[in-house]
Amino acid sequence: MDNFVFHSPTKIIFGKDTELQAGGETALHAKKVLLHYGGGSVKKSGLYDRVKKALSDAGVEIVELGGAQPNPRLKLVKEGIALCREKGIEFILAVGGGSVIDSAKAIAVGVPYSGEVWDFYDGKAVPQNALPVGVILTIPAAGSESSPSSVITNDDGAFKRGLTVELIRPVFAIMNPVLTFTLPAYQTACGAADIMAHIMERYFTNTTHVEFTDRLCEAGLKTIISNVHDVLKNPEDYGARAEVMWTGSVAHNDLFGTGREGDWASHMIEHEISGIYDVAHGAGLAVVFPAWMKYVYRHNVQRFVQFANRVWNVDIDHENPERTALEGINRLERFFASIGLPVTLPQLGVKDDRFDEMAKKCTRNDSFTVGGFVKLKSSDVHEILKLAK
Amino acid sequence: MDNFVFHSPTKIIFGKDTELQAGGETALHAKKVLLHYGGGSVKKSGLYDRVKKALSDAGVEIVELGGAQPNPRLKLVKEGIALCREKGIEFILAVGGGSVIDSAKAIAVGVPYSGEVWDFYDGKAVPQNALPVGVILTIPAAGSESSPSSVITNDDGAFKRGLTVELIRPVFAIMNPVLTFTLPAYQTACGAADIMAHIMERYFTNTTHVEFTDRLCEAGLKTIISNVHDVLKNPEDYGARAEVMWTGSVAHNDLFGTGREGDWASHMIEHEISGIYDVAHGAGLAVVFPAWMKYVYRHNVQRFVQFANRVWNVDIDHENPERTALEGINRLERFFASIGLPVTLPQLGVKDDRFDEMAKKCTRNDSFTVGGFVKLKSSDVHEILKLAK
Numbered sequence: 001m002d003n004f005v006f007h008s009p010t011k012i013i014f015g016k017d018t019e020l021q022a023g024g025e026t027a028l029h030a031k032k033v034l035l036h037y038g039g040g041s042v043k044k045s046g047l048y049d050r051v052k053k054a055l056s057d058a059g060v061e062i063v064e065l066g067g068a069q070p071n072p073r074l075k076l077v078k079e080g081i082a083l084c085r086e087k088g089i090e091f092i093l094a095v096g097g098g099s100v101i102d103s104a105k106a107i108a109v110g111v112p113y114s115g116e117v118w119d120f121y122d123g124k125a126v127p128q129n130a131l132p133v134g135v136i137l138t139i140p141a142a143g144s145e146s147s148p149s150s151v152i153t154n155d156d157g158a159f160k161r162g163l164t165v166e167l168i169r170p171v172f173a174i175m176n177p178v179l180t181f182t183l184p185a186y187q188t189a190c191g192a193a194d195i196m197a198h199i200m201e202r203y204f205t206n207t208t209h210v211e212f213t214d215r216l217c218e219a220g221l222k223t224i225i226s227n228v229h230d231v232l233k234n235p236e237d238y239g240a241r242a243e244v245m246w247t248g249s250v251a252h253n254d255l256f257g258t259g260r261e262g263d264w265a266s267h268m269i270e271h272e273i274s275g276i277y278d279v280a281h282g283a284g285l286a287v288v289f290p291a292w293m294k295y296v297y298r299h300n301v302q303r304f305v306q307f308a309n310r311v312w313n314v315d316i317d318h319e320n321p322e323r324t325a326l327e328g329i330n331r332l333e334r335f336f337a338s339i340g341l342p343v344t345l346p347q348l349g350v351k352d353d354r355f356d357e358m359a360k361k362c363t364r365n366d367s368f369t370v371g372g373f374v375k376l377k378s379s380d381v382h383e384i385l386k387l388a389k
Numbered sequence: 390m391d392n393f394v395f396h397s398p399t400k401i402i403f404g405k406d407t408e409l410q411a412g413g414e415t416a417l418h419a420k421k422v423l424l425h426y427g428g429g430s431v432k433k434s435g436l437y438d439r440v441k442k443a444l445s446d447a448g449v450e451i452v453e454l455g456g457a458q459p460n461p462r463l464k465l466v467k468e469g470i471a472l473c474r475e476k477g478i479e480f481i482l483a484v485g486g487g488s489v490i491d492s493a494k495a496i497a498v499g500v501p502y503s504g505e506v507w508d509f510y511d512g513k514a515v516p517q518n519a520l521p522v523g524v525i526l527t528i529p530a531a532g533s534e535s536s537p538s539s540v541i542t543n544d545d546g547a548f549k550r551g552l553t554v555e556l557i558r559p560v561f562a563i564m565n566p567v568l569t570f571t572l573p574a575y576q577t578a579c580g581a582a583d584i585m586a587h588i589m590e591r592y593f594t595n596t597t598h599v600e601f602t603d604r605l606c607e608a609g610l611k612t613i614i615s616n617v618h619d620v621l622k623n624p625e626d627y628g629a630r631a632e633v634m635w636t637g638s639v640a641h642n643d644l645f646g647t648g649r650e651g652d653w654a655s656h657m658i659e660h661e662i663s664g665i666y667d668v669a670h671g672a673g674l675a676v677v678f679p680a681w682m683k684y685v686y687r688h689n690v691q692r693f694v695q696f697a698n699r700v701w702n703v704d705i706d707h708e709n710p711e712r713t714a715l716e717g718i719n720r721l722e723r724f725f726a727s728i729g730l731p732v733t734l735p736q737l738g739v740k741d742d743r744f745d746e747m748a749k750k751c752t753r754n755d756s757f758t759v760g761g762f763v764k765l766k767s768s769d770v771h772e773i774l775k776l777a778k
Contacts, residue, residue, distance in 0.1 A: 001404075008397065015393060
């Protein structure tokens with residue numbers, strides 16, 4: 001186990017009707033807030049009205065910014081920064097899924113910064129201050145509600161880049177599983193793939209003596225696997241929705257990654273795909289992850305045997321552990337297909353004519369490698385994309 | 390799953406040499422601190438000197454209070470409160486195990502309170518303020534380093550009582566597994582039993598649809614079970630010590646209890662035993678828990694079957710699930726015995742002449758029942774004590 005610091009101070013307020021507490025919680029931090037959201041669904045569901053009322057009842061003044069979209073764009077972030085400065089905003093309340101929250105976090109670090117906010121995502125600067133962010137979550141997927149991460153797409157150059165800094169962990173996250181009842185099946189499945197990917201990125205590690213976090217990861221994966229079918233069958237299954245929502249949050253607050261190096265190559269590769277093609281992040285991960293596994297499993301067959309056995313209940317073939325390892329990967333792929341996700345790039349509408357471009361962008365022309373478990377050059381990334389064809 | 394609030398903001402600083410960060414971390418909160426510890430072991434090990442130097446180097450002024458003992462006493466807490474007031478202390482740094490930390494928490498709530506600190510433990514008042522507490526942990530067991538709980542024994546009346554309030558969660562917890570290398574085998578085993586008990590108190594619940602937290606609990610239990618023998622065989626096995634230490638902390642920060650009612654009867658019963666007999670809390674739990682299980686398992690045989698199967702790898706006897714349930718309890722009991730713990734009250738030196746007194750004190754003469762999973766009257770507690778004979 002490696003040395004680590006773990007500090008996850010986000011206050012989780014979980015359960016039925018918890019969005020009604022948004023006013024009181026927000027008022028603990030500020031009197032003037034930016035209410036940030038995406039498209040029409042929060043209005044259609046009535047959530048928008050309930051949250052506005054809760055804020056007003058608590059004496060909180062509201063400035064609004066809607067329009068955050070999947071793979072959130074830098075353009076809107078810049079608008080948000082300007083708006084916050086103009087109106088003297090003290091706090092951002094994000095109502096939505098990971099894209100809205102990531103957008104809110106970008107605005108939060110941009111407001112007190114004199115340079116271009118993209119500097120933080122491009123690695124040119126590290127944020128020193130941020131407005132506090134609160135969250136009302138409507139999509140269990142990105143885990144952004146309690147993570148220190150934000151991913152933004154620069155629409156000028158089709159670059160999708162992440163920022164990770166403790167400063168942007170939300171101060172509170174309100175999670176009502178009922179708010180996820182109306183999530184379409186495909187988005188539900190994409191969310192599940194995203195949650196599983198966050199866990200698997202941490203699971204595949206070279207760090208030894210990580211039994212506790214291994215088992216926590218396995219707990220999270222098994223819970224998602226056994227609940228997603230229930231949710232797809234009955235979108236109003238409160239218990240199953242709650243399992244997915246709470247697992248999705250813990251999966252990415254980094255408890256599961258404590259004391260161990262993660263991999264994260266699949267996320268890097270997927271960011272190149274969805275940066276260009278604007279596919280759902282979870283769908284991209286469902287395609288990339290099994291391909292990545294097929295490319296790297298020989299690096300540590302026993303870890304893939306453990307994955308197959310403990311997560312997928314595959315009996316271990318002690319004469320041929322490699323067969324067990326491959327069966328685990330197959331089960332993952334079949335699971336993704338069974339919940340309606342694509343498992344090849346053509347199913348995503350991604351052709352092979354830009355593989356080289358994506359592979360090179362992913363490693364910035366081989367100026368670094370990607371992945372902690374196996375260090376990948378651009379030629380490796382290219383091979384993985386070919387395996388996903 | 391029930392509604393819940395989960396807020397565990399303790400900053401965990403984990404790994405080798407982390408105690409050297411005590412000065413910098415403390416200085417973030419205060420310039421004048423009470424350094425609270427127990428007996429001679431922190432001095433003998435050199436930890437005391439290293440911590441004092443770290444504090445001095447960071448410009449932190451130190452007032453000392455040693456002498457905290459297992460089942461920490463109200464008398465020392467009162468001394469600590471007087472000392473803090475006299476010296477204008479702003480922060481308490483506890484160096485030791487759960488007893489030292491619990492004692493520090495009691496001092497922390499007592500300092501700003503005009504009444505008797507025992508009021509908080511006796512349920513007569515709720516603390517509104519507290520000095521912040523930081524921790525350097527030397528014994529993985531009580532989980533007090535990141536929990537909102539403190540247990541104190543009133544030496545006047547042999548009453549052992551707990552306080553749980555968010556205000557007393559430590560602001561930071563420094564955990565270096567190397568500091569646990571010198572822990573004697575018996576204390577190591579008692580710690581393991583305490584950690585397992587914290588998990589099992591949450592595991593046995595009537596709340597439905599709690600798969601995620603069930604599996605987290607199972608992850609914790611399996612990790613302790615598989616690492617304790619390694620630690621006892623080789624006390625300087627860093628990896629195994631680290632697994633036990635980190636599991637012990639997460640086991641009691643209440644993540645594992647989110648969204649579910651716990652039981653806690655075994656803790657209540659054990660408190661009556663160790664309140665009178667001054668036995669190690671973990672040893673008392675090793676005796677009480679299997680007895681409690683034998684008394685209550687019929688309330689939900691399937692939950693005990695799950696416990697036997699998932700935690701102890703017992704094959705399920707589908708024709709006779711009760712047999713599987715009982716085998717799980719047997720395995721737990723045998724495990725405790727295998728790590729050198731008592732599993733009967735006579736082994737603890739506890740005779741049956743005060744069973745009635747303990748049973749009545751536990752329920753305050755049947756003014757309430759104890760336990761969430763099964764509600765126990767004093768006559769039930771008496772029966773459980775008899776089963777532990």
